[in-house]
Amino acid sequence: MNAALLILGCGGHGRVVADTAVEAGYKKVAFLDDNPPREERRLAFPVLGALSLLPGLAGEWPCAIAALGDGARRLALFEQLRQSRFSTPTLIHPSAIISRGATIGEGVFVAAGAIINSGARIAEAAIINTGARIDHDCDIGTATHIAPGATLSGRVTVGAGSWIGTGASVRQNIRIGDGVTIGVGAAVVSDLLEAGTYAGVPARRLPRRQEVGFA
Numbered sequence: 001m002n003a004a005l006l007i008l009g010c011g012g013h014g015r016v017v018a019d020t021a022v023e024a025g026y027k028k029v030a031f032l033d034d035n036p037p038r039e040e041r042r043l044a045f046p047v048l049g050a051l052s053l054l055p056g057l058a059g060e061w062p063c064a065i066a067a068l069g070d071g072a073r074r075l076a077l078f079e080q081l082r083q084s085r086f087s088t089p090t091l092i093h094p095s096a097i098i099s100r101g102a103t104i105g106e107g108v109f110v111a112a113g114a115i116i117n118s119g120a121r122i123a124e125a126a127i128i129n130t131g132a133r134i135d136h137d138c139d140i141g142t143a144t145h146i147a148p149g150a151t152l153s154g155r156v157t158v159g160a161g162s163w164i165g166t167g168a169s170v171r172q173n174i175r176i177g178d179g180v181t182i183g184v185g186a187a188v189v190s191d192l193l194e195a196g197t198y199a200g201v202p203a204r205r206l207p208r209r210q211e212v213g214f215a
């Protein structure tokens, strides 16, 4: 493993990614961020500057990961990394349990305590957050975020740019489309293919909401 990891974004998610990088064995970690917090003491790692510095850093920092919570912006940065000279590793916390039969894409972040079972496929730039459970044969789309403690039963598919909220549960064989946001604690028991925000038990569409993901 290359010993240095550059993290794009030093918000809450970026800081979780930084801690994970250290646990995963990276020896040198730093952030790029356009708006770092004034309260630098919260950050255990240096902020090298704005994201515009990226092109000049590939020599010293050949590995970088996009760590913005916003799926569309994370995907845009991921694509920028891929088109330039950076490698965009998959970052997996050592306490996560990943089946040998699972496929994890480039730039994916898997947080502490997550479980990904056999036959699951996680597409590039996705986030499998703290303690999330992805059961057998699930398919998670590009830049989708499975939030902390969410549980996907077997053979669930989730499209690109979607967001499964904290603690939500999804019944087996369910299909969730692109740009779908599922609220915290929801129970998804039917297919939700149309982009939009859904919440509750069972999950129902919320009208005219600001979407978290992208379609």
Ligand SMILES: CC(C)(COP(=O)(O)OP(=O)(O)OC[C@H]1O[C@@H](n2cnc3c(N)ncnc32)[C@H](O)[C@@H]1OP(=O)(O)O)[C@@H](O)C(=O)NCCC(=O)NCCS
Binding pocket: 129, 147, 148, 164, 165, 166, 181, 182, 183, 184, 185, 186, 197, 198, 199, 200, 206, 209, 210, 212
């Ligand atoms: C579903 C969600 C996106 C809606 O956010 P929002 O568009 O700002 O909606 P509001 O908070 O204005 O709530 C709108 C209505 O939906 C209800 N609602 C919101 N979230 C809900 C949820 N998870 N379950 C049930 N009802 C919910 C509210 O009570 C409110 O009802 P009312 O109009 O009768 O008062 C948001 O509540 C949510 O759950 N986001 C996921 C957060 C998450 O997973 N974070 C992880 C970070 S790592």
